[in-house]
Amino acid sequence: MRIGIVCPYSFDVPGGVQNHVMDLAEALIGLGHEVSVLAPADEDSPLPSYVVSAGRAVPLPYNGSVARIAFGPVSTARVRRWIIRGDFDVLHVHEPLTLSLSMLAVLSARGPVVATFHTAMTRSRVLAAAQGVLQIVLERITARIAVSALARKVQVEHMDGGAVEIPNGVAVAKFAGVEPLPGWPGECAPGAGGTIGFLGRFTEARKGFPILADAFVALAPHRPGLRLLVAGPGDPDDLYGRFPAELRDRVTFLGMVPESDKARMLRSLHLYVAPNTGGESFGMILTEALAAGATVVASDLDAFRRVLDGGRAGRLFPTGDAAALRAALAELLDDPEQRGALTACGDQVVAHYDWPVVARRVIEVYAAAIEATDGRVIDQEWAGLGGAV
Amino acid sequence: MPHLWWALGGAVLVALVVVYLVWTAGRVARLQARAESAARALDAHLLRRAAAAAVLAEKRYGVELYAAARIALDAAPEEREAAENDLTRQLRTIALDPADPACEAVIAASRRLALARQVHTDLVRDARAARSRPLVRLLRMGRGHEWPRYFDVDDPTLTVPAEAPAS
DSSP states (O other): OEEEEEOSSOTTSOOHHHHHHHHHHHHHHHTTOEEEEEEOOOTTSOOOTTEEEOOOOEEEEETTEEEEEOOSHHHHHHHHHHHHHHTOSEEEEESTTSTTHHHHHHHHOOSOEEEEEOSOOOOOHHHHHTHHHHHHHHTTOOEEEESSHHHHHHHHHHSSSOOEEOOOOBOHHHHHSOOOOTTOSOOEETTEEOEEEEESOTTSGGGTHHHHHHHHHHHGGGSTTOEEEEESSSOHHHHHTTSOGGGGGGEEEOOSOOHHHHHHHHHTOSEEEEOOOSOOSSOHHHHHHHHTTOEEEEEOOHHHHHHTGGGTSSEEEOTTOHHHHHHHHHHHHHOHHHHHHHHHHHHHHHHTTBHHHHHHHHHHHHHHHHHHHHSSOOOHHHHTOTTOO | OHHHHHHHHHHHHHHHHHHHHHHHHHHHHHHHHHHHHHHHHHHHHHHHHHHHHHHHHHHTTHHHHHHHHHHHHHOOGGGHHHHHHHHHHHHHHSOOOTTSHHHHHHHHHHHHHHHHHHHHHHHHHHHHHHHTSHHHHHTTTTTTSOOOOOOOOOOOOOOOOTTSOOO
């Protein structure tokens, strides 16, 4: 199949949508498809061979944050040229409702269009005002994918249409094979030792870091050798200031880790803790921690419960309850067998999120879109559908 | 001179209206054609699922499933939705083993049918929305085509036991 994928955000800055697009493209190529990705990027930035640059991206404030996107007559011409040259069987755009390459591609497309909606963005005022324009974009889309139950709900309630829910994938091979950081995770014996970890913005309230900090402060004096490994953007002084002076040497802050070191950080842990208090639509970090083979302790949010298979693949604790988290940590650190049982189940769960498996489900949506345009049913062999989930 | 300006303005206005009407007619025709294609694809997937179910029924699970599959294959258009729902219900009562090729064929056909149904519903909704606009109705732009119909069946996705291997 010849597939054209449009990413609205620049590859020059890291981001969830960009990672999703790259991993999906690589998984599709791995399954034997021809893939071309169109994305804004600076002329001189290094890009994978399957990415075509649509020119520089301009920072624009959008929906409460700054997005680097490309839009305008020059971009329109480039999108058109790319579509004509590509001669794609299906066009797959991401976040088509942002003013971006994705929207331009949808408006220039003639064949089947599949759109993936990432954010659980509710209808903004700008969107409401542009309802007529929006309808023109939406009605050119043949099939819609939502990456989370929440994103799907927005589709159904606000955009007046259904969507197929296909979760974010995780490149299991990238996470499972790497070496831990030197000197980690160290010893973990009953009553002593053990490494627990946290990845993300510890300054952001909904990530729930204070809950983990409280649990750590309560547990550490009773458990010699217990260490906390934190990675994410933020000021080190702000982080260490949250702990009493005598515990500070047992907290290690890595700062912002690049994507390639994320797997190593997750491999360096006995327990990964996700103390989030809400606002998570999917729980990508949990699938990554599971892929890295860490035992997961997470708050009992809908999204997390779903990923952890109701608690079989990781321990759930009542959201926001530091005492319960402390008890769960103490119990799991003392019990390697229980940790082993959780990670074994985690391996099974994460196999469903492995990119090749997720990509096969996406291909089925491509097939449905092509069929709905053509009126003919596609052979499994041609579409590479054999053995899909 | 003023007359000339009026005439020019009028001509521009008429031209704009004509452009808009041509564009709208194209849009209605496109959405209508797409809804019809989606209906053909949905029809093909319904037949595929019923055929796969019949094959499975011949191997095992027997008479009831075979009857449901046959009825779905032979149903008249007005009875088809009910017949397909019956087939979905029959398939749900049996434990399907994804390791068995005949079962896997039914599971795969159901999964792709679910996608076809979803896409068809969305495209029919778009076509109906376009055709029910007042101007489109007034100028009877969609005439010559049937009013796009929904195909109202339950979600045919079959749940496979969670312990089953992923592929």
